[in-house]
Amino acid sequence: MKKIFFLILLIGFPFISTFIEAGDASVKIIVNVSNPVSAMKRTQISNLFLKKTTTWDNGHKALPVDQSDSSNARRIFSEEFHGKPVHTIVSYWQKQIFSGREVPPVEKESDREVLAYVRDNADAIGYVSEGAAVGDGVKVVKVLD
Amino acid sequence: MGTIQLLKKGFLLIWQLRSFSSRRAAAIGAMLLLLGFWMGGATLFAAELGDSNLTVHGYLTQAYANSHGGQILGIPDDGTTDYRTAALQFRYNMSSDDTFVIQLSHERIGKSVLQTIKPDVHLDWVFYQHQLLDSVMVKIGKVPIPHGIYNEVLDVGTLLPFYRPPSQFYGEAAFSTETVDGALISHVLRIGEWELRTDLYGGEWDFDYIIDGVISPVRSKSALGTQLWLQTPIEGLRVGVGGYRSTDLGVPILPPGAKETRTEWLASIDADFDHFVVQAEYLASDAKSDYFVDYYLLGGIKLFQKIRINGMVEIANLDLPGFKDNIKLQKDYAVGVNYAFRPNVIVKVEQHWLKTLNTEDPLVPLFMDPIRTQYYIVSLSTSF
Secondary structure (H helix, E strand, O other): OHHHHHHHHHHHHHHHOOOOOOOOOOEEEEEEOOOOOOEEEHHHHHHHHOOOOOEOOOOOEOEEEEEOOOOHHHHHHHHHHHOOOHHHHHHHHHHHHHOOOOOOOEEEOOHHHHHHHHHHOOOEEEEEEOOOOOOOOEEEEEEEO | OOHHHHHHHHHHHHHHHHHOOOHHHHHHHHHHHHHHHHHHHHHHHHHHHOOOOEEEEEEEEEEEEEEEOOEEOOEOOOOEEEEEEEEEEEEEEOOOOEEEEEEEEEEEEOOOHHHHOOOOOEEEEEEEEEEEEOOEEEEEEEEEOOOOOOHHHOOOHHHOOOOOOOOOOOOOOOOOOOEEEEEEEEEEEEEOOEEEEEEEEEEEEEEEEEEOOEEEEEEEEEEEEEEEEEEOOOOOEEEEEEEEEEEEEOOOOOOOOOEEEEEEEEEEEEEEOOOEEEEEEEEEEEOOOOEEEEEEEEEEEEEOOOEEEEEEEEEEEEEEOOOEEEEEEEEEEEEEEEEEEEOOEEEEEEEEEEEEOOOEEOEOOOOOOOEEEEEEEEEEEEEO
């Protein structure tokens, strides 16, 4: 009986794991402290990261920064702001790349690297885990529904 | 050799690839361009844009294919692993609005007669792109043509439900082109949740005309085309229409020196949802020498984000004025299963049953009835 149970678990785990979600926190949207933006709609943020919108209101080129597609922050951001799982967004970018239209945003491996990128680039926008300390040079943007 | 000299030399060598014959020039040209950008571009613009201005992407699909009842699409009845597509794309941000893109590709199609004229390394695209406004973009050079659902991504295995898109519709390796030597302008209009994308292109291209295993190169000149896509408020559902008009020179069934005008138009429905996909397209291509119609229906079910089961029916008919009308060129029924280890690593197994006049061995004359043949392909696709 135990052997059958472990066999089922071994075979079924790849499928079961797609239904299990890690404990969900949210993410904070951050911009450089010199950016005049203080609040944005979810669709505006999504459009910047999908490069459907490429500039800020002041005409400056926006620099969105993603996290790696295996990170929890990326998963939460993708579902909360794009309304889609990460693998769907990865496929979207593959279509954009290989039809010669656009390439995805810069990717960083951690909250710390995202914070450093946003601090160093006046027109950057990124996201970090809800509990991450943002520090100087970066501010959190209020998200409007 | 300084940066500018390297870039000039690289670009001149790449330009020689228009004849598709200089493999060594392609390799050297690409290396010189890369070296030139690496030496000069980063120091000019890196500080402004942050991370590196050069991005590299690529894809590879390796397959094993086997047919039964007649060789088709280069697939022999004793099987082949000489079946592959690959590409490397280099994209350099010259500034926040200007980009230089070059894509080199490699393709093997088994025992197809087209293999005799395909170079090992082919210049897919080389173009300059300028973002005029947030909604308007211009490309100049050898530019991928937006034509239906799949023309821009014909060989990208991680984006295709089968090894290739419907073969007659997209003219696998013959009677079609993926690029235009010219210019393209794109415009996006968003009103609420609707989005209308309009592409206009013009220029020239080459394509290969095959009759009874004999390849004849044809040049399409003065081509003007368009592709419109309307993204609806239903996420994943879009409809499109497109077409072009061109003047073809060197069509083998016409008298020497003769030209003919070709008009082609198509309509598409693309419904790509979280759990299933349905796609249908219709194409009509009209010239003095022939009238070609093709349509297909493709459906797929997505399971557990990793498995996809696909089915497809494609039908192609041909009229040859003064010779024979309503030639049943091909019917293709296909089923396949895909497993995605990750979105960019996918294994596919597919089976096709055909009734066709397009076999390469035996060659079947157009005035005869189509013959039954079948083939299967097992492939691994990856991209980065």
